[in-house]
Amino acid sequence: MINKIDNKIIELCKKAEEDLKGEFSKVDKLCEKNSLKVLQAFHKNQISEAHFNSTSGYGYNDMGRDAIERVFSDVLGCEDALVRSQFISGSHALTVALFAFLRPNDILLSITGKPYDTLDEVIGIRDNPSSLKSFGVKYQQIDLIDDDFDYDTIKDTLLNNKIKLIEIQRSKGYSTRKSITMERLEKVIKFIREFDKDTIIMIDNCYCEFVSDKEPCEIGADIVVGSLIKNLGGGIAPNGAYIAGRKDLVNLAAERLTLPGEGREVGPTLGINKQLLQGLYMAPSVVASSLKVAILTSYMLEQLGYKVEPKYNDIRADIVQNIVFNDPNKLVKYCKGVQEFSAIDSFVVPTPAPMPGYDDEVIMASGSFTQGSSIEFSCDGPMRPPFIAYQQGSLTYQYGKLGVLNAINHLLKSE
Numbered sequence: 068m069i070n071k072i073d074n075k076i077i078e079l080c081k082k083a084e085e086d087l088k089g090e091f092s093k094v095d096k097l098c099e100k101n102s103l104k105v106l107q108a109f110h111k112n113q114i115s116e117a118h119f120n121s122t123s124g125y126g127y128n129d130m131g132r133d134a135i136e137r138v139f140s141d142v143l144g145c146e147d148a149l150v151r152s153q154f155i156s157g158s159h160a161l162t163v164a165l166f167a168f169l170r171p172n173d174i175l176l177s178i179t180g181k182p183y184d185t186l187d188e189v190i191g192i193r194d195n196p197s198s199l200k201s202f203g204v205k206y207q208q209i210d211l212i213d214d215d216f217d218y219d220t221i222k223d224t225l226l227n228n229k230i231k232l233i234e235i236q237r238s239k240g241y242s243t244r245k246s247i248t249m250e251r252l253e254k255v256i257k258f259i260r261e262f263d264k265d266t267i268i269m270i271d272n273c274y275c276e277f278v279s280d281k282e283p284c285e286i287g288a289d290i291v292v293g294s295l296i297k298n299l300g301g302g303i304a305p306n307g308a309y310i311a312g313r314k315d316l317v318n319l320a321a322e323r324l325t326l327p328g329e330g331r332e333v334g335p336t337l338g339i340n341k342q343l344l345q346g347l348y349m350a351p352s353v354v355a356s357s358l359k360v361a362i363l364t365s366y367m368l369e370q371l372g373y374k375v376e377p378k379y380n381d382i383r384a385d386i387v388q389n390i391v392f393n394d395p396n397k398l399v400k401y402c403k404g405v406q407e408f409s410a411i412d413s414f415v416v417p418t419p420a421p422m423p424g425y426d427d428e429v430i431m432a433s434g435s436f437t438q439g440s441s442i443e444f445s446c447d448g449p450m451r452p453p454f455i456a457y458q459q460g461s462l463t464y465q466y467g468k469l470g471v472l473n474a475i476n477h478l479l480k481s482e
Contacts, residue, residue: 360467409434
């Protein structure tokens with residue numbers, strides 16, 4: 068099907084790859100650092116074939132599950148980790164964490180503006196009788212200013228309120244802001260600690276793992292949450308998520324996921340252990356492929372006159388690449404091109420449709436082996452101005468590159 072792509076697009080790609088050699092080299096070096104980190108964690112915990120064994124029922128004495136959690140803890144630079152297939156998504160893991168740590172009259176403060184749409188009913192921004200709000204948890208929000216933290220308002224809020232938990236969402240979600248780099252995250256964590264030593268600093272790290280050579284707990288965060296059908300699952304984990312950080316907080320999360328008194332001691336793995344370990348093992352390479360595809364996309368679409376964020380040579384915080392179309396038809400066309408060059412459901416034509424947890428209709432191209440997997444090559448966006456495509460992932464650079472070329476081909480045909 069490559070012969071269906073316009074020669075001008077192929078030539079632009081060749082030029083891009085030549086110009087991007089320096090950027091790709093940086094990604095390769097990052098991949099090597101993170102691969103060594105994973106390998107050292109496997110060696111330290113003496114991972115063997117015995118850890119692939121499965122448990123069922125209650126899941127007592129699952130040595131593989133326990134070893135996996137020690138490995139994740141080491142990779143993420145944390146005291147402890149809860150890594151479970153019982154988490155159905157990153158949003159589910161965030162919900163478990165919030166309900167585990169917060170009590171009636173506690174204040175939850177988001178300092179990166181409104182979180183993902185899927186948390187609206189969790190927090191109580193939209194009414195739901197099961198929300199944190201319905202249990203008496205209060206919510207405050209501080210928006211970013213020019214893509215950076217509003218330090219003055221954060222200081223004022225901390226001095227005048229007892230904040231139980233601060234939530235920081237690193238990736239942009241469906242907003243137009245920039246994602247939060249490790250440098251900015253480290254700066255704001257140090258700032259918070261000047262005024263409150265006790266508030267729980269929780270990081271939503273979805274889409275961000277292995278995009279840097281450090282992780283949030285290594286720079287002072289208390290707890291970090293992420294999905295295994297994103298970066299750390301390496302495209303192999305079929306589901307699951309993690310909550311990692313301070314041991315006392317991880318234990319609270321375990322007792323909320325299962326039940327008080329049993330916590331992390333229960334939870335059958337049902338044959339998933341090998342896939343979780345293999346996925347983590349492959350994750351640095353898969354994330355590197357995703358970053359290269361994002362860099363290529365940014366370069367080519369900017370050359371074609373579109374506004375992109377981040378730019379190809381920016382420091383990246385996550386695997387997400389934004390393309391601003393300012394036209395609903397172009398957003399749909401681009402997504403159709405991505406879907407057409409997917410391995411799964413390539414014959415399906417994506418159309419805007421309602422999606423649970425979102426206010427607007429969403430267009431989504433995701434021909435993935437695992438439903439909803441964002442580390443596999445995908446592209447989606449809400450049908451609202453300025454009609455931004457949020458592209459992420461690719462298990463290999465080559466598959467992602469082909470998808471981008473076809474998406475651009477669809478886009479140019481519509482002009």
